[in-house]
Amino acid sequence: MTGPDAAGCVEAVFREGRSRLLALLAARFGDLDLAEEVISEAVEAALRRWPVDGVPDKPLAWLFTTARRKAVDRIRRDRTYAQRLAELRVESDRTVPTHEVDFDDIPDERLxxxxxxxxxxxxxxxxxxxxxxxxxxxxxxxxxxxxxxxxxxxxxxxxxxxxxxxxxxxxxxxxxxxxxxxxxxxxxxxxxxxxxxxxxxxxxxxxxxxxxxxxxxxxxxxxxxxLPDEREVTGLLALLLLTDARRAARIDAAGSQVLLEHQDRALWDADLVAEGRRLVVPALTGPGVGPYAVQAAIAALHDEADSFAATDWPQIVALYDVLLRIEPSPLVALNRAVAVAVRDGPDAGLVLLDGLAGDLSDYHLLHAARADLLRRLGRRAEAAAAYTVALDLAGNEAERATFARRLAELTGG
Known part of the structure; x- marks a missing residue:
């Protein structure tokens, strides 16, 4: 591959392998700035040479070797870098080999x-x-x-x-x-x-x-x-996948926010849901379950339900009870209160939310949750007041638009 196609290949290889190149060179030389600079120089060299000479068989290895050589040259001619590395007492495993190495055989240093x-x-x-x-x-x-x-x-x-x-x-x-x-x-x-x-x-x-x-x-x-054997790493990945699976349903055609209760579940990414649910099992298996694994289990219960009403809310509340024991926080208590409101009714949830007013007085989602429950109870004036507070505290413009719309529905404004 030569010409313009080769230039595009440089960009693709760099985008895919940049973090690994940076991690490896930073580990070898102990300096992030040096690593970033020589990678940039290697990319510039690739943009000059690959369109003429063709793309090498192992392009990422080519970039690594070129960047490594440039780093060695920089250290040899620049006393500042040499002194800096000496001060860092570079360990023996950072010693740069003088012989050619196969990048594919080098361990991934991103960890x-x-x-x-x-x-x-x-x-x-x-x-x-x-x-x-x-x-x-x-x-x-x-x-x-x-x-x-x-x-x-x-x-x-x-x-x-x-x-x-x-x-x-x-x-x-x-x-x-x-x-x-x-x-x-x-x-x-x-x-x-x-x-x-x-x-x-x-x-x-x-x-x-x-x-x-x-x-x-x-x-x-x-x-x-x-870190495939670290269960909380598995739990975090499962949580992100199960949550991100709903992304397409969170915004309607007009660009407005759609809450979980009203989302079109057909828009959820079934592949991400399936992958996330598979990961929840090993994340929960064994002693000492972690907070990300519990949150992933909650997300899995949401994602596997056919509808909002069909969701296993008692089990979700039970999992929030577990989460409160292992990682107590006002935000966990807020989410639990919302789940209790669905399970036991808005009155029960409102009592719990009011108990969090001291800890979360400046948190817009507490006031938004209170407003929603008050609206469901027919207490329109109180709901409008709560939406007003949520609107004042929110920093995201899309959320502010949602609160403003709800407030207008209550007040006729």
């Missing part, structure tokens, strides 16, 4: 990069930003859009995060068995937060950020491939 980006020494926002940049492959502009900040601001955040990795000498390694249990939840939380910001953005104009939701699912798949 190291996951734990580096999600190191507890970094602020939570920095962990998410680095994960999106390094593992999801988003550009700095795209990461900035996810955080709704200017690109220059995000560029500075990423620079500071990488600087912190160097200054704190955060190692590019997978934690040992004694550390893994304490470090893995942080990695899973970052992937879950990326998905949440994609599937239900807290701000902005879009009801769904498909780019972020897709990347979170892809990251969860990578984690599951790297």
């Amino acid at each position: 190291r990069l996951f734990f580096t980006c999600c190191h507890p020494a970094l602020a939570p926002e920095a962990q998410i930003a680095l994960t999106l940049r390094c593992l999801a492959g988003l550009t700095t502009h795209e990461v900035a859009r996810a955080f709704l900040v200017p690109t220059a601001t995000m560029a500075q955040r990423l620079v500071r995060a990488k600087r912190k990795i160097r200054a704190a000498r955060i190692p590019f390694r997978v934690p040992g068995p004694d550390e893994l249990a304490s470090r893995l939840p942080g990695v899973l939380r970052v992937v879950y937060l990326v998905f949440t910001q994609g599937y239900a953005p807290s701000s902005g104009d879009d009801l769904v950020r498909a780019d972020l939701a897709d990347e979170a699912v892809r990251l969860a798949r990578v984690l599951h491939r790297l």
Whole structure:
């Protein structure tokens, strides 16, 4: 393949293999900036040579070898990089081989990069930003859009995060068995937060950020491939798949939000539902079930029901009881209260929601849930007041439009 087709191949290979290239080179040299720079240089070299020489048999291996050579050249001629690597006390397994290697035979180093980006020494926002940049492959502009900040601001955040990795000498390694249990939840939380910001953005104009939701699912798949025996990794992937399966039904033809009760279940992705349900079984099998596995089981009960009314609400409430025991939080209690309202009636749910008013007074979905139950009870004035509060607190414009429409229905406005 030569000419324009070769240039397109460069883009495809880079998009598919970027995170693995970055992880491998960062692990070898201990420097994210150096890894990113030499990968860019290797891509530029491919764009010059592949259209003329043809696409190599193993294009990703070609990019890796070229980037590795450029890194070695940079270190040899640049004392700053050489000194930096000396300060990092690069371990023997980061030594760059002088002979040719087959990229296909090199272990996948992305797990190291996951734990580096999600190191507890970094602020939570920095962990998410680095994960999106390094593992999801988003550009700095795209990461900035996810955080709704200017690109220059995000560029500075990423620079500071990488600087912190160097200054704190955060190692590019997978934690040992004694550390893994304490470090893995942080990695899973970052992937879950990326998905949440994609599937239900807290701000902005879009009801769904498909780019972020897709990347979170892809990251969860990578984690599951790297840690197949970690049940909470399996649970997280199952939860994301079972939730994302409903994406197409969440927005109607006019672009308005459609709640679960009114969604056309024929639009749900049956393949994702089936895959997610298969993963729930191993996630729940064994002692010490985790919170993502329980949430995945709840999502599976929703997805396997023929209708909202046919859903096994008693079992969902029971699973929320389990979730409250293993990971108590006001948000879990809120979701349980909504399930209780369906099982036992709006009065029962309203009592529970009112008990959460102190913890979640600034959370728009608490007020939206109260408004819905009050509306069902015929208490229209109170429902309108609750929708007004939800409207004031919501940051997502699509959600605000939904609350405004409901408020207008109640008030005739």
